[in-house]
């Protein structure tokens with residue numbers, strides 16, 4: 101794993117006194133899809149939000165350790181730079197309700213006050229929407245509000261919004277848990293497409309989904325990273341008994 | 353259960369319903385009566401004086417053709433100055449309270465705002481008198497504006513806070529995750545999404561102070577002439593109504609009714625405008 105794009109070293113996260121992530125050491129190779137799994141409350145979301153410094157937005161939340169993005173410590177960088185390089189997609193689609201579809205895609209530029217020529221903006225919008233397989237569906241209604249789209253379309257719009265910033269890593273927190281099966285499979289197909297240009301980290305409770313879309317899987321248990329391995333290896337021959345119990349459904 | 357029992361229950365239910373309707377009607381009656389009376393008296397003034405009474409100056413007793421121009425203009429100026437001061441402060445404070453829900457400082461500010469909302473307007477008038485009128489050596493429109501601004505503040509603050517509190521956290525997170533700094537998250541996302549609620553609060557606060565008399569009694573004081581100077585006494589609608597209605601002259605009573613009608617229409621229009629804004633600019637999630 102010499103070409104690790106993201107590497108955490110003894111990462112610890114807390115909510116007040118509650119120690120949620122415990123000494124997480126993980127090394128994520130470039131252009132791979134990593135699934136993060138584990139029982140509810142084990143700290144998956146917390147770890148994911150730690151990577152792009154969203155964790156610290158919660159009052160009382162603190163973190164220790166290092167997370168390297170291309171050998172630069174994220175914990176030392178200004179959070180704004182971190183978030184521009186590491187995009188995030190949330191569990192529930194959250195397009196900006198006051199903006200049109202077009203403006204939602206370039207929200208990262210527009211709302212940050214970055215001025216771009218019209219042609220460049222058009223290009224980014226079309227490119228990003230094409231990437232998330234939404235262009236054909238919305239190209240005639242770009243001026244409509246983003247909240248008029250279906251749930252699955254909204255989620256793809258949110259992915260397009262993250263993609264438009266050309267980040268290096270994309271974080272997904274249960275991106276399909278609020279979507280119906282058809283929208284879910286559209287989004288899953290996207291992951292294959294997106295991994296050509298980005299590194300994806302996806303939190304999911306759905307083991308079939310992890311098996312379908314990911315190259316590697318990380319298994320968290322009670323705040324610890326128990327196992328991190330090739331997805332196939334992990335599902336057929338887990339090394340840790342806790343992983344084994346989880347994937348055979350012995351605890352939820 | 354026997355038929356008779358069920359019939360008895362149905363009868364009881366009908367009786368209750370009738371009682372509720374009766375009560376609700378009887379509490380609407382005084383409101384409607386007041387409105388009708390003001391409308392009637394106000395239109396009588398318009399019929400005898402014409403619409404010129406809006407643009408004419410007051411005349412000495414006995415002379416026909418007096419008007420309320422000075423009061424109308426004065427009210428507009430005093431309220432505009434009060435709004436210019438209170439609205440930005442109020443919105444900023446509301447944003448602060450909604451963004452820092454749990455901090456100790458927010459807790460105490462919120463408490464202060466709630467107390468301020470309950471302070472009688474006459475008390476605010478006295479405070480303005482001792483803080484602004486006495487030190488600067490005279491009644492002034494500005495001190496009246498400040499007294500009214502203090503009355504507007506809690507309404508604007510609380511409505512802004514309540515509106516922004518209802519916006520989902522996912523909205524803030526979406527903005528932060530795009531690398532937006534705090535001030536842009538507020539200005540470009542939070543405020544635009546809550547703008548209809550914020551503006552409703554602003555409108556209601558303006559409507560609320562339009563008829564306030566007590567804080568103006570010993571601040572703006574009143575003025576029989578048109579005055580545009582903020583450092584001098586200025587007439588206003590509620591003061592004019594108070595002065596004319598308590599005078600012994602019938603002409604002046606008529607003008608007081610006319611002014612009451614104008615004030616009523618003003619408040620009504622603001623309320624309608626609020627409803628339109630709330631609907632038109634509502635952000636759909």
Ligand SMILES: Nc1ncnc2c1ncn2[C@@H]1O[C@H](COP(=O)(O)OP(=O)(O)OP(=O)(O)O)[C@@H](O)[C@H]1O
Nearest residue numbers: 115118120138139140141142143144145146147158
């Ligand atoms: N905003 C918060 N404030 C305080 N504690 C929190 C907060 N969010 C999460 N926690 C705590 O952190 C722990 C881990 O939560 P986290 O959301 O990371 O779990 P998760 O693995 O994502 O679970 P799920 O699969 O249910 O989403 C939980 O035990 C919870 O009590």
Ligand SMILES: [Mg+2]
Nearest residue numbers: 144145146273
């Ligand atoms: Mg979670």
